[in-house]
Amino acid sequence: MCQRCGSGASGGEEDCEPCESDLRFVPRPLGLTGTSVAILDFATHTNYTFHVEAVNGVSGLGGNTRPLVNISVTTDQTGPSLVGVVRKDWASDNSIALSWTEVEQQPNDILDYEIKYYDKEQEQSGYSSTRTKAVSVVVTGLKPATVYVFHVRARTAAGFTAYSNKFDFSTGDEYSGMAADQGQVLVVVTAAVGGFSLLVILTLFFLITGRCQSFIKDKRKSDDKRRDHFQNVLPVPGIKTYVDPDTYEDPTQAAHEFTTEIDPSRIRIERVIGAGEFGEVCSGRLRTPGEKEIPVTIKTLKGGYVERQRRDFLREACIIGQFDDPNIIRLEGVVTKSRPVMIVVEYMENGSLDSFLRHHDGHFTVVQLVGMLHGVASGMTYLSDMGYVHRDLASRNILVDEGLVCKVSDFGLSRVLEDHPEPAYNTMGVKIAIRWTAPEAITNRKFSSASDVWSYGIVMWEVMSYGESPYWEMSNQDDDDDDDDDDDVILSIEEGYRLPVPMGCPVVLYYR
CATH class of the missing domain: 1.10.510.10 (Transferase(Phosphotransferase) domain 1)
Structure with missing residues (x-):
């Protein structure tokens, strides 16, 4: 059993409240047959008290106070501040789109956000959660005309923050949604x-x-x-009209006009996510001039290429670099002055x-x-x-x-x-x-x-x-x-x- 307690001087039970629903117990909090359990998703700067009890078939029949072992844990203030106001952007009969504000001067870089939600009228039946790297999310699979409770928290390299305040939002009506x-x-x-x-x-x-x-x-x-x-x-x-890069006698000139050269030291390749015609496709991070890192997709040109392969590889970048539209993949830049040669575009999560x-x-x-x-x-x-x-x-x-x-x-x-x-x-x-x-x-x-x-x-x-x-x-x-x-x-x-x-x-x- 878990209690989250205040940090006041009294430290009494009147300052505590149950916290099992906010944490994850692996494998579970009750019905354990082993002698260990892993507890995850602590909030920062919080006092927790865990009560451990051995139970058998007659534990509930005795009149005396049952013996418990109490373990107290205090977490440090290692994560960023709380998430700001959560708002509903739109809703259908089975989906709700949410977005929220980031607080200024984050103490740590945020890795992602976790959104916990549940049916307001059936809070005791459990909750669901989803994660996103953006400051918005579309929660699907909900019931029509139902009020759901949402709260969001951030995750950094140091762990999770405390949850935001709770926000109530309702899905649309199934029948009115069909007409709409x-x-x-x-x-x-x-x-x-x-x-x-x-x-x-x-x-x-x-x-x-x-x-x-x-x-x-x-x-x-x-x-x-x-x-x-x-x-x-x-x-x-x-x-503006599209210019075919093949009309340039010097392909380097086309790359110079339509793309931006990126210093390879600003790129961090994290993992391979696929293979392209010319080499590997990776996900990674790009450090912008403002020292903020953004997720990107990186296409690399495999070694041993000939000049024609290099020209054909960069040709796609020369094409994308001419476009500026929210429904066209965005080119961040290229790396041509060192190896491997790379094309860097925005990362698309789905x-x-x-x-x-x-x-x-x-x-x-x-x-x-x-x-x-x-x-x-x-x-x-x-x-x-x-x-x-x-x-x-x-x-x-x-x-x-x-x-x-x-x-x-x-x-x-x-x-x-x-x-x-x-x-x-x-x-x-x-x-x-x-x-x-x-x-x-x-x-x-x-x-x-x-x-x-x-x-x-x-x-x-x-x-x-x-x-x-x-x-x-x-x-x-x-x-x-x-x-x-x-x-x-x-x-x-x-x-x-x-x-x-x-x-x-x-x-x-x-x-x-």
Whole structure:
């Protein structure tokens, strides 16, 4: 049994209160058969008293006071100050989004936050908890029209702080939420899809005029090409336009203009999280000029590379470095003057959209799913405005941060496709994702914002089906016949087959 006691001079039991619910006991506080227990999650600068009792079948029958062993523990003030005010940003019938303020002058760097919550009317039945590295979180899996109690604490290298004050927030009503979902879906879908379609029409016009300009520019001297690209490709005055890094005769100049060189001493690689085409992908920390560390993803170029591999590796950084949009992955900088060569981008806590949805199957409302799609559409609209065609839009190439913000990433297939005898491959030898690619892009290699719209439609289907594989019923059971499966998909699309409506998808969202 545990009591948390005040630090006053009296030290009596009147200053104490039960604290089992605030701590973690491994394996448990009661019913132990061994002679040891681990107790975790202490608050800082707090007096604890633990009462240990041996119990047998007649322990409760005696009239005398039961003998206990008392152990007192006082924790030090080693963690940061308490979390500030916790507020509710929004709520659905089964989710609540929270955010809170950080106190100024933290004594230690905060590693993450723990959020403890429970049904206010069933406090004795236990609590749940979740963790986040941001100052916000979306708590899912809640009951409709129910008041929950939340309190948050921080964790540093020295341990946990005390919890914040308790805050009561309610989820929405299940039935009113359904009606609101339909209205919000209609508004969001109309804005996202309608706006993107309008941009496609404008983009097609710009592509036609751009081809005429490229025909003229091909006849000019190489020294004039970059100057004409800036002067003539720009479709609308005042709007920034994407510049293909391949137009630079010196790739180093492109990296100098579009990226920021980072001193490698500011980067700390923590662990390997995957493998890329050119080397390892790691997570780590980047120390900013203000001496604050931020989480980042680090792509490294493996040793023994040739100059062409180095140029192709940095090419993606030169592309991302031109973009500045909340729904496009952000480039922090590159390391080119030492080895290993690195590309540093922002860290996305929830990883790729497809695996994130499969892991949280059924956890989100329709409005939340459409909100994710709206973010993708917003990012693609920005790319279309820039005159950029992605060519490989799929949910696996969309990353999700801790606030469920979706960001378009993976610009490896952005190279302009040239004539090639095999339509299933681009000039870099990378196979085109048939199931996400528009028919005209497969047969004629005609990539445009219009073909990106087709891919976006497949992404919509993926999101509403929680990460299902497109045309899943046509997939085979082994990897040897992948090309045959892709041929089946192409033939079916040409014959008019389209993906069926996902289960639970609103009518306003699915149009065949």
